[in-house]
Amino acid sequence: MEKKVRIFFTVIIIIGIVAPAFGRTNEDMDRIIIGFEPAGSKQNILDVIKKYNGEVLEEIPAINAIVVNVPSKLRIALNSDMTLNKYARYIEDDAIISIPPDEITMAPVNSIQLTPDDPLYANLWGIRMIQANYTWNVTTGNKNTIVAVIDTGADYNHEDLSAVNASLGWDFVNNDADPMDDNGHGTHVAGTVAATINNGKGVVGVAPGITIMPLKVLDSNGSGRISDIANAITYAADHGARILSMSFGSWFPSKAMEDATKYAVYTKGTLAFAAAGNDGLQLNTYPAAYNWILAVAAVGYDGNRAAYSNHGAFVDIAAPGGSNDGNQRHDILSTWPGSTYAYAAGTSMATPHASGVAALYWSYNPSLTNAQIGNALIKNADDKGAVGWDKYYGYGIIDAWPANG
Structure with missing residues (x-):
């Protein structure tokens, strides 16, 4: 489940809208960010992602993080994976930011x-x-x-x-x-x-x-x-x-x-x-x-x-x-x-x-x-x-x- 987030455009209360997950069309996917330590961790994490039928979408090199899609039905198992928890600094939803209708x-x-x-x-x-x-x-x-x-x-x-x-x-x-x-x-x-x-x-x-x-x-x-x-x-x-x-x-x-x-x-x-x-x-x-x-x-x-x-x-x-x-x-x-x-x-x-x-x-x-x-x-x-x-x-x-x- 993706968190709801907001951008501060006007003074109304702004509630984010969750968009459909990207990725494969034949099953529901969760888009997540995984941070890792720089030495020796990345390949271990990639192996885990592959194990759970995930795919790497992009990297954020400056902060040692990758953005991945994983099948929603396997998300709980992925989060509990001992290897991933050993090498990952954090796992979090790639949350969405939304602006409400224009009031300018x-x-x-x-x-x-x-x-x-x-x-x-x-x-x-x-x-x-x-x-x-x-x-x-x-x-x-x-x-x-x-x-x-x-x-x-x-x-x-x-x-x-x-x-x-x-x-x-x-x-x-x-x-x-x-x-x-x-x-x-x-x-x-x-x-x-x-x-x-x-x-x-x-x-x-x-x-x-x-x-x-x-x-x-x-x-x-x-x-x-x-x-x-x-x-x-x-x-x-x-x-x-x-x-x-x-x-x-x-x-x-x-x-x-x-x-x-x-x-x-x-x-x-x-x-x-x-x-x-x-x-x-x-x-x-x-x-x-x-x-x-x-x-x-x-x-x-x-x-x-x-x-x-x-x-x-x-x-x-x-x-x-x-x-x-x-x-x-x-x-x-x-x-x-x-x-x-x-x-x-x-x-x-x-x-x-x-x-x-x-x-x-x-x-x-x-x-x-x-x-x-x-x-x-x-x-x-x-x-x-x-x-x-x-x-x-x-x-x-x-x-x-x-x-x-």
Whole structure:
């Protein structure tokens, strides 16, 4: 039985939909991930898989894991196999992530001209709340600072997304080099991070001068697997990403995702952000709840905690995510496929605000480590709620220009 997991797209409660198992058509199959120790274990595990009429679908080399299909009727026997338990570090379902039906509304046409000259800049209250517009006097970001947006891909042809470098990306859903977004969520996240500044079009992102690596792990229906996410995380770390922006999560911890994020953070030195979740509950969400990930909660237009935002001991920081109060101007406006623009609310929208601020910090001083950047973000956050850390805002609302605070 596959676990149900969710992505934080809007502020409604999102329940995953279990898709049919892949593999052989003449019997029910279970898709699982098996982690193993690097020395001498893999072949023993492969022998066991063959014994139970299983098939290897793919590998995740960076974390010593394989993805396999096994007949459902043999799953219990497989889990109990003494040889497998001797050599496997873990066995877990390759769970599915799903996005519910689109609840984003399209932005109205707006011809207001401000500085910057992006015509919808007046609608970007989140940018001003975190004072990114002050930081732009010093830096708008460095092209060498790469943010991996691990999501539904990104519309790299969008008029306002010159920061998206499709050649750096990959589509893990279809296993090809075309990370085009056929859902919308990833394009919205990408625009919040780095929509183009002063091009006379649309919006502007928090760090418009950086580079976005678009990694597609969810399909047009918003569904994808843990194995694809783990592969994308290690791919990003191995291909130069300094920051991971992950606007998805699950109630259930995954050993594969844990290993992949540890690899990215501790072995490759990336800084990883993940959404706290939209249940409005004191509820751990993964990967945000892992200690090495910066978990991002959401605040609304008034600067107070958004009612939908999850809270708890795992929350590190807060950022603008939208109010979801029925007034779309109180939500987050960003890019949408087809060179259009849309409003959305959720911790999905808060996460790229935080990722963008980290990109500005790192662009200003590329010599810093991931730990130093993370500590700077926490130290410079604008305290909110109880003095110091609290379970609703973490260390406070992220601040791109602490010198002005």
